Amino acid sequence: MTAGRFIRLAETVRAPVRLEADGKPIVALEGDTLLVALLGSVGHLRHSEFGDGVRAGLCLMGACQDCWVWTEHGERLRACTTVVREGLRVTTGPLDATWPNHA
Amino acid sequence: MPEDLKADVIVVGGGLMGAASAFFLRKRGRSVILLERGLVGQQASGVSFGNVRRQGRYLPQLPLAHRSRAIWGQTKELLGDDAEFLVTGHVRGVYDEAQAAVVEKYAKDARGWGLDLELVGGREFRRRFPFFGANVICGSYSPDDGHANPRLAAPAFGRAAARAGARVIENCEVLAIDKDGEDFRVQAVDGRTFRAPSALICAGAWGDKLSAAFGEPVPMTPHGPSMGVTEPVPYGIIPVVGVSTKVAHEVVYFRQVKRGNIVFGGGLRGPDYPDLKRAYVLPENLRRQLRELRRLAPELGKLQVLRTWSGIEGYMRDELPVMGPSGRVSGLYYAFGFCGHGFQLGPGVGDVMAELIDTGVTTTPIEPFHIRRFAASAANAQTTPRAAASATA
């Protein structure tokens, strides 16, 4: 893994888990949090609503609420407390402006 | 001993009504002392939903609401601060044909009072308001209504009043008011005394204590609104959204601000503890409210609630405010008890009360809100307990 932010130091022998971020496949390891999976590939989790750039979490313990991501279905997931599961599809960009419209 | 502070008018209560009144009195050249127990706009004005709405009001209240709406549009020039007022329109959805007939009739009647509403249904309704749930069958739209930030509005009026020369005194709790000769004498807890030939009571949910002290008790009950706000999401819902319904817990509403958060309110109200000067949202009210909000606009179900809050609002038995001169004491005026629908009226109330105090009359009809409407029942209430007491003696 050359891209990405977090560096794996140990526990690298684990079953792979396939997910998608922004339409691209990424491979995580069983037991990874969504945060680790995304930071290992994309390098960020979301874009700040107020223009100061990408965010990649802060506290990793479910307190700062910086790491919420959207799934493609419009679910909310807190990346540091969500364990990866096969087939999870998330987006690190914001919802688009048509989000409230009744499907 | 320190001298009493004197002015033409003492305003008791620094919420939106009091702060706006103080501002407009200064514009008329009257000297004003505004006394606020805490900080300006900290109580009901500051926890309000923020609806700047004429649609849905008691029709005889519309002249006041029109006058107020005009001032909302001028807040930037008048105060140097528009309190984030946006003209976004206001839409009320309905769930059934019976209620559709109700809003249709209201729209017809409101035209006669100067409010033009659009009834929207069918495909046009879905196209213009795509966020509504499938159960919302049509709606009534008021294009020139909108919303503002209640945390900013009263403080903006207060600062403008102070810049214009009003003496705005915060952290000053009023102990008692009485008429001492020609003047009203207001005593504060901290020992200061204030005097003026005119006094205006804008003490919100605590106004009834002061009116009762002048022999004008009113049937007012404090209630706590159930308010909340979501995380910020892309700005996609422009109008303020509400529901017209006869079912109390269905009355929910929301507005999205430009930063993206959605402020919501409505449903059932919570209990109040006026002595504590704060209130809390009941968890069961919140849960029910969220259910109704999801019914009204299903995609809201994707979001997260960051914070809830409540406050202390005074509700009159007949759901109309107390506004106008005292029925018993000359020089005494009231503007309180706006039953949770006072935010839009605030600037207008201030302007009207200033006109009334300054000139003795106002061009805007406010007769339905006169405090004397409770005098008859108050008199009855006074005789009954005495009769009961003598019966048991």
Add this chain to the structure above:
Amino acid sequence: MAQPRVIVVGAGPAGVRCAQTLVAAGLTPTVVDEGRRDGGQIYRRQPEGFKRSYVNLYGSEATKAQDLHRSFEAIRPKVDYRPETLAWNVTANKLHVVHDGNQTATLPFDALVVCSGATDRLMPVEGWNLAGCYSLGGAQIALKSQACAIGRRVVFMGTGPLLYLVASQYVQAGATVLAVLDTSRFSQRVRALPALAARPGLLLKGMTLNRILRKAGVAVHSGITPLRITGAASTGVQGVTVRSSVGSELHFDCDAVALGYHLRAESQLADLARCEFQFDSESRQWLPKIDRDGRSTTSGVYLAGDGARILGADGAEAAGRLAALAVLADLGQPASLDQMPKLRRTLDKMDRFRRGLIQAFPWPHAQAAALPDAAVVCRCETITAGELRRVVNDMGGSEMNRAKAFSRVGMGRCQGRFCGHAAAEVVAHAAGVPIEMVGRLRGQAPVKPLPMAALENPGAVNA
């Protein structure tokens, strides 16, 4: 006779020892915890399937960690354990929880013991809102719980024992640590030695950590002043610049900064339970009032562990046991209360050490006043120090909730957890008033974000 209903919030050291003590007295407490596994933060368990040993994960605390985990495993069949459950509100004798995203429930109680723990206490620095800046606790969790380092080249900055602990853990795990930058001065630590000697074992551990760092060639600087974290909005952290104790500027190219100034209590539930708070001038923060056994000012509500007083893991264990005994005594339950005097003495000793830590590693409050106007104070809402100062100066917002209403500081998703203390310092300085006059952010439910999809669950009022 019906058993009293006791709820313990938190399955960290305080909560586990509290539950254990209640079980020993014959009760079946409910244990509500947000995490997937027990252990809290300092003894956070790695995911099932991970293979590192206890010594690898917890170092010198391995035995304590193992003992805590085994204790919980032993009582687990005897408690009503609800993991991944958030207590989002508390009203009179009722705890309101949400599980599995949107399943709400209302849990009545006769006694509630809140063991909600702590987070890092952060002092903003220009650029701390860039991606790649983490709390010290976050950096530790990345390692302990996910076997990751937060970056390729990590700088540790802040103050407190955790600064040295996590940095040395990183070094020992094979991460690249460029520097440890401590705002406290060596002289402050020396002056605090008598108080720190209350726990000689811990003092020794501290010295050991320093040796590990120096041996690994990590630059360790004391008495520094953080100036800025540099980087790009699209890619995150690229470096950090500080002023050394002798006035020179030091710069480190890095891709991650771990930042922390000791800890702050998670006191939101105590606030919602209407517990009274008092200002602690030594640590410059508001803390919920408790008696020596953990009783809050609200009848039936007890507070134990770092969520009430930052005494560390050992203190939390003692406080958890003591609070349980107080609950049992107050509910008139038969239990041996013999241990109470000893536990109280233990907590007194821990408190002496706590105050020594404050002396040795003080919260650098003056840095808030020194923040440039462009520095972000509230990360959630991206509100700068300049905007906050404008609200104080131009709008008269010199009380914390007022300043929040006008500036939006504290209105974001974290509800003031990470900006609140620094924001109060900025407001106090701008208004020219003592910090305690500014007050504290008033807590509102939910304690953490509650989904709009939360379901009513009419059948979920549990007897």
